[in-house]
Amino acid sequence: MSEIDKLQTEEFVLNMGPHHPSTHGVCRFVLKMEGEVIKDVEPVVGYLHRALEKICENRTYAQIIPVTDRFEYCTSMSCNMAFALAVEKLAAMEIPERAQYLRIIMLELNRIASHLIWFGTTALDLGAITPFLYGFREREFILDLFEMTCGQRLTYNYIRVGGVARDIPTQFVPKCREFLNIFDACVDDYERLLTENVIFVVRNKNVGVLPPEKAIAWGVSGPALRASGVKHDLRRDDPYCIYDRFDFEIPTCQNGDCYDRYIIRIKEMRESAKIVRQALDKLPEGETRAKVKMVFKPPAGEVYSRIENSRGEMGMYVISDGSTKPVRVKMRGGSYNQLQVIPEITRGHKIADLVAIMASMDVIMPEVDR
């Protein structure tokens, strides 16, 4: 053993990305390799830096909502939500009941849609192509629902300051129930494909273990944090909207490896479906938007508001000086910290593990680069 290891192997530098099938966008890893083993990783980001924050400084509050859509396009609804919530906190606004419930429905449906993208790409990154198409098949149902509500498949601009843009069409509720009825069986289907698949398990167990202390110190949030055993979910711990009225579980696991992160997300999909069901049952009639002036000027002040998005804590830090435009909007996405921690947990693993870790962290680049 030791004699073999003493023999010299040359290190070499390998670029993984920006154009690489499994970096989830345009991230670049500079890998120091020894054979197949990764000695060091340096993520290089910024390939999708679009200066969203600079753009926000020159837009009115209503114009910023579509910009936030592009901040994290897998869950555009929660970006809208995070920003609207921040501004509502600034202006101390009252939101109509119906709008609150519609927001919850949209957020949770969007969470499912985002997790389905994660499910597909994770399977794809591990070499199984078919689950990818299964995930996208169900995602189309959700996109249909969004489309009939706001006319867009990906960038919704639906949740506005003071409520939602418009009421849902009449077919929405029955269609949504139809989807929820089949959805649990679909998740069972996914689980049959991967959860107990021997190859999938050996590829993921004990790979990229993230201990809880480290996860908190590095600012990891969302499913990745819960997989490490920290029961931290802003929907419970710092309730926003009306999440405190719903009954749902917050799944946690113990090991903090890739497999746990997979399990957490699968369970979360079921929980989200549960929340949507409850919200549909309780959905009241009424206004969908509070009265907001055409020229909207929130009072001067600063607020950092955060919500639990499918990738973790999404924060919006807004400074208003009392004019129509904010002074500063800072967006914080969960992926930012999760990508940051990847070098810590990847050293000593192989390239294939890096791909698995990247997939299980569900990093999405616009959240990092903005």
Added chain:
Amino acid sequence: MAEYAAVLVFLLVGIGMVLFTFFLARLVRPANPYKEKNQNYECAEKPVGDSWIQFNNRFYIFALVFVVFDVEIVFLFPWAVAFGQLGLFALVEMVIFICILLVGLAYAWKKGVLKWV
């Protein structure tokens, strides 16, 4: 020996056919090389360093173990062909032989040679 001529013929015809398709493609395809195009692809970055390096030695050890086993298998084939005529003696002898082989494998296993890096 005449049967083996077929192997030669097949090799020649195979190479010939492939070269012929290459030639056909040469007639049809465009050719416009320039510096960037001929640069090595490394995920749209300029490659850092050369790839012809001293590669992981583990690989050569695998190759060695393979050679050991492959040579043993050369002995296995005549034994298998003549097994019908040889009977019990051959069977016992080969079991011993294989056991020795497996002891070798176990040794390599214990030494950690079978761990791919």
Added chain:
Amino acid sequence: MGIIKKLPVFLEKVPGGGIVTTSLDYIFSQSQASSLWYLLFGTACCAIELMATGASRYDFDRLGMIFRASPRQSDLIIAAGTITKKMAPRLRLLYDQMAEPRYVIAMGGCTVKGGPFYYDSYAVEKGIDHIVPVDVYIPGCPPRPESLLEGCLTLQKKVKRLKMQDWS
């Protein structure tokens, strides 16, 4: 190369040579058009729609389009998503490293003209036609899968019109 370009010139002089030229043109351009392998290249929001187009409901494969991860083997870059100034040289390099004949589809507003990031953004390239030659522009933010399919069909039409003389 070269021989095939001269072939029509030579064949014109032969009686009935036109038939050969046109049928060769037909075969070559048809097969090129119906087998546009696209490079797996997506940067932002449009990449998700590109993935959705490849998935079951819209199914790129119907048009004979499959993805390849290596630019050497692909015929088409679908530039899906914003191209920033940092990414622009990489896109150019990818385009350079593709084997000819190669095509580019600019998918989405960002690649057409900077899209929603035209104003106030210091980092976004205002249109990828500054960087690579574009064959088909698909507007939208992001374009729906249907419009992407339409864009691909438009590209197919364009490729089908190619004659031997036009080849680079």
Added chain:
Amino acid sequence: MDREQLIKYIQDKFPGKVTLLDCGRVEPFFKVELGFLKEFCQAIRDDTTLGMDYLCNIAGVDSGEHYEVVYSVASVKNKIRFDFKIFPERENPAIDSVIDVWPGANWYEREVWELYGINITGHPSLKRFLLPDDWNQGHPMRKNWDAPDFVRMPEN
């Protein structure tokens, strides 16, 4: 711990070094003295009552007159959250790095350094982060920044 208690606790714990700002709408906003940053962060993380073990966000701000760096911190176990600000000088702005306290601060600080030009003393790798490698046009998030190909949204 509610808002009032939190304000009182922090003001009592760091008298003179930390002042309350009135800009906070929901959670309290504090101002921390320039040289006191690292010590303050260490203290609020290790304090058992506070236990601010989680760094949510670091944002650089250019308000036109002065620079600010805003830290949003939270405690996972005590479920409290507040923000504090630090005001670097206008000329040659520089602040201390808090990587030792929260390792997750690394990239946030790099970003502040790159986009606002606020120097982070004690940061191990201040390299180009979001901008292209050959960027030489200064710090684009500053309010007075401009470049030839930078098109401002026209006022309707």
Added chain:
Amino acid sequence: MELAGIFKYFYELLVSTGLPQVWVDIIAMVAAAVIIFGFLAVCALFLVWWERKVSAHIQQRFGPMRTGWHGWRQTIADAIKLIQKEDITPMTADRAVFYWAPIMCFVAAFAVYVVMPFGDGLIVSDLNVGILYVVAITSFTIISLLMAGWGSNNKYALLGGMRSAAQVVSYEIPMVVTICSVVLFVGSLSMVDIVQSQAQIYQWYIFRLPFGPIAFIIYIITGTAETNRTPFDLPEAEQELVAGFNVEYSGMKFAMFFLAEFVNMFTVSAIGTTLFLGGWQGPFLPSWMWFLGKTLVLVFILMWFRWTYPRLRVDQLMEFSWKFLLPLSFANLILAGLMKYSGWFNW
């Protein structure tokens, strides 16, 4: 409708022209080689199309639809397009190695068919070392992949080539040992003898309990690994190594790798048919149809694997071979010896 008669007729026609025997034989062999080359080209094109359709239907899609009925012309269009693609040689590459790798890959895949018993009497040359020759010649594929990986001077290609070599080398041994256990029963290496020893359905080696099914499963696993297909497709793992060893290849050279992959898949299935499923043997239908049918069933199983399983990691792959398959295959060989000696199922 047996095809052997037709070939025999043409052969006799050739003999009756009065050419010297040597020339007759050479012409016949060249003709056979060209026919098989054509068959393999068509076969590979068909398999590519079939794979795309199979994958599409597994994934609730349609697959190619626009070119002809259910896209039957699709792969032909692909081939013609690949002919028109530019051929790029990276400037730092080792030109000769880079050039010869795809040729070698395809020729190695092609040369196996010298001993392939397509049907009763449909074999080019029944070498008395038959199966050993197959084992020997398929090993050349590794060298070609290694050449491709090394010659490209690309790190991804190099990793792919190294992986493929290590993988094929590891899976070669269980495969050969398993083949050896069948040979032990037959008592001959000739392909025709192997087929003829399983004339009745209960004589197929897959049904010779308990050794047969184990041997068959080991063979299928190792065969999947030898052809670099999922779950063992590490050398060209798209998500890790972009395209692995053929990352730098374009145009016709890439097409050769692509075709060789499918030819190899067919080869593995055909050998599996010969060894375990009674080769061309079967009632009613002509022998070549039985052969093709059984082979295509095996090909389908390989495709099914590919569209169902995730990919293994490289060290897990090696461990699986050395620590599990290898001892198992040796145990199975001893078991086969015992069975043969004691006369169980040895009819």
